Amino acid sequence: MGAAYAALVGWLYQDAGDLGAAAFWRGVTQEIAARARDPHLVGYSLVNLAQVRTDLGDGYGVIDLCSAVLDGDRVVPRVRVMAMQQQAHGASLTGDLSAIDRLIDSAGGLISRVDDDLPWGNACRRTPGYLEVQRATCYGRLGLGREVGALWSQVLDAVPATARRDRGVYLARHATAAAVAREPEQALEIARVAVEIATETRSARMLRELRALEGEMRPWHDAPAGRDLVEVLAPVNEGS
Template sequence: MRRLLIDMDNVMGPRSVLQKTTEQIHIIEALLKTRTGGDQRELKQLRTQYAEFCGWVHQDAGDFRAAQYWTDRALEWSYSSGDPDLTVYVLARKAQLAGDMGDPFLAVDNGEAALGMARRNTKLPAVAAVYAAHGFALQKDAEGTSRAYDQALELLSTDLDPSSPWGVWLDEPYIEVHRARSLAALGHHEQAAAGFHTAISRLPSGYTRDRGVYLAREAAAYAGAGEPEQAARVGLQALGVGASTQSARILTELTVLDANLTQWRTVPGVGDFHQALMSTIPRQK
């Protein structure tokens, strides 16, 4: 069921899975009262994984308060799950959430804490380094940002346990697309746009919603680089995904993009993007 909900979220967006995800947590909590030993331990691990996922879907839906609540519950529950890797993963996710919320201190603090705790033969250290790296970018620390991303790539290239279930999605394109986001945060928009374009072309198929997020950020980078026509073209691609998934991460990025493109409204494509966005997100009266 959890795997199915993850797949549904990627294609149809967070609102398609929120109710079922919380229902599963309630079911697990009821079962925990009737189980002991190994069954109880496995249920505790599953409850933690569901809470982390619930935090994720709230994060993508743009409800940061609920995302913090469920991610904090996941961290709390992870301590009794008997799986230290799970605790590290949730801590790294807290770093990612802090980055999305624009909190550089917590992004770096939680990311570095997870990095220090992570087993070196898993992808967890690289995951933690990526999320800490964006915290450095939010602090305008270009050297720290570059160092953390290079560390993530180095960690990814070490001898890893193939049986580890953590961060299976982490690969070089994932790291580079996040580096591009950080370059944009540092004001290096041309480099960011080029980085997004290359990394997106290397993403595995099936990452529908995430591809939309990255396209929206690529479009923002083109706008920052003074290339409004490119920004509008890529923004329209992202909007197609945003409209089908109702991902707040995509639609928020595109709303900011639209505001930044106001000065170029007469440039070919920019007006079309604006009209398409307005038909997707009606103006509030």
């Protein structure tokens, strides 16, 4: 339970944009795992560290950490699924589309085997469309606008309204995908909803995604959609 608590605190700091504190608490998770001599918990702790490396843009670091988890058959399917999807993020940071699909598809083949009662790492079972969320995020990093837009539409249909933070992040990514696909009006309308959630939650993850959207919308800065976006983003840009 101590490892689960440390991992949760680390994630909260990561969501708040404090990667230094996130890395510290991920390290606490790893220490607890190592002292417990539990290979499944050690694997989980390495995936946690890989999540921080993902936000730092260190694709090769992500791949190395996840490869260490996947080496051999030491961990349960839950941990293998988590490591595979996170390694896909590393592949997206290094521009390897084929590896993304291979890893996400392989993880999909293991989801039905996640039947343990471990008290941590439940996102792969509880998050609607968990693996397609990862695929869409990875595709988004590669600038595959139209493919990503279709995936986000599918994912968002399954996300409950109560999952406000996740929904806001996904909406912001969907808006960016629309901009990449050269659909600025659609990007603007999706952004309106994302900004409502960002204003309420002040999630650093969400604000970072909206800044990415702002960058992708620069070609339309003199068009009505671009001017309207400035107004839409004003509540989250104030004081940032």
